[in-house]
Amino acid sequence: MKVLANDGLDQSGIDALTEKGFEVITTKVPQEFLVDYINEHKVRTLLVRSATQVRKDIIDNCPSIEIIGRGGVGMDNIDVDYAREKGIHVINTPAASSESVAELVFAHLFSGARFLQDSNRKMPVVGDSEFAALKKSYAKGIELRGKTIGIIGMGRIGQEVARIALGLGMRVVAADNNVGRASIKVKFYNNQFINVDIETEPLQEVLKHSDFITLHVPAQKDGYMIGKNELNMMKDGVAIVNCSRGGVIDEAALIEALDSGKVKFAGLDVFINEPTPSKEILNHSKISLTPHTGASTLEAQDRIGLSLADQISSILQIH
Numbered sequence: 361m362k363v364l365a366n367d368g369l370d371q372s373g374i375d376a377l378t379e380k381g382f383e384v385i386t387t388k389v390p391q392e393f394l395v396d397y398i399n400e401h402k403v404r405t406l407l408v409r410s411a412t413q414v415r416k417d418i419i420d421n422c423p424s425i426e427i428i429g430r431g432g433v434g435m436d437n438i439d440v441d442y443a444r445e446k447g448i449h450v451i452n453t454p455a456a457s458s459e460s461v462a463e464l465v466f467a468h469l470f471s472g473a474r475f476l477q478d479s480n481r482k483m484p485v486v487g488d489s490e491f492a493a494l495k496k497s498y499a500k501g502i503e504l505r506g507k508t509i510g511i512i513g514m515g516r517i518g519q520e521v522a523r524i525a526l527g528l529g530m531r532v533v534a535a536d537n538n539v540g541r542a543s544i545k546v547k548f549y550n551n552q553f554i555n556v557d558i559e560t561e562p563l564q565e566v567l568k569h570s571d572f573i574t575l576h577v578p579a580q581k582d583g584y585m586i587g588k589n590e591l592n593m594m595k596d597g598v599a600i601v602n603c604s605r606g607g608v609i610d611e612a613a614l615i616e617a618l619d620s621g622k623v624k625f626a627g628l629d630v631f632i633n634e635p636t637p638s639k640e641i642l643n644h645s646k647i648s649l650t651p652h653t654g655a656s657t658l659e660a661q662d663r664i665g666l667s668l669a670d671q672i673s674s675i676l677q678i679h
């Protein structure tokens with residue numbers, strides 16, 4: 361019962377699977393050697409994050425595979441329908457990382473609002489004499505409280521973003537093609553709950569009325585969701601965060617909008633070219649950057665490991 365976790369697996373998952381008699385291999389096998397490796401080791405379960413591509417070549421040429429597991433949410437690196445047609449179980453962990461991604465959205469928002477990304481780059485390289493000048497250049501920070509956040513995509517992550525935003529005293533507006541109205545349960549530390557209804561609006565309305573926009577949609581098949589036209593619709597001085605997928609936003613149009621001042625700042629966790637984002641993106645003083653770490657917290661990875669182990673055991677009926 362070999363499980364190959366090609367992009368790694370949290371110890372929680374390794375322990376839970378090992379306890380049930382699975383052999384978990386965490387060797388990173390390069391993409392071009394995967395088919396041979398899987399066949400040689402008769403791997404029955406292939407686990408990946410977003411790095412390993414599980415395309416038709418693997419599905420067609422690795423008859424031992426019974427389960428393909430995505431430790432995370434987005435399955436755009438897996439030919440899901442094709443695998444299912446071939447009788448392979450394809451699983452993911454849609455609920456395990458929402459809090460982590462949502463918290464990263466606010467890390468980017470707070471960073472941009474107070475110039476942290478620029479300050480972290482410049483403070484180590486400028487001398488004492490520049491301290492005052494830097495302080496002056498960061499004098500026009502902004503608060504999040506009281507501002508409007510537009511959430512595009514009200515799935516689990518979008519809803520978690522709404523919960524945090526409400527706690528910060530922000531006004532929340534949302535756009536979602538599938539959800540007419542989202543009722544958000546907000547839990548407080550004393551275990552009390554309140555229900556808050558969030559009306560969704562057409563995308564264009566959300567773009568027009570938001571001070572901050574955050575994207576929580578799957579990888580787009582038909583071009584950019586946010587391109588030049590959409591950027592033009594937004595308020596002057598809007599801020600944008602993308603912790604969903606590269607290619608949801610047109611990076612060239614974003615850079616132009618940052619340079620013109622239309623967009624005040626951006627926070628990007630995902631890029632059109634991963635793992636090599638463009639130099640313009642990497643070096644832009646108004647962009648807060650993270651290398652696709654939305655789900656990379658100890659807590660999320662622990663939950664992901666347990667969820668995968670649970671699902672694999674139940675599919676293979678190992679109790």
Ligand SMILES: O=C(O)[C@H](O)COP(=O)(O)O
Nearest residue numbers: 409410411432433434655
């Ligand atoms: O879809 C996801 O779950 C996130 O993009 C995280 O991807 P990762 O597992 O490669 O960090």
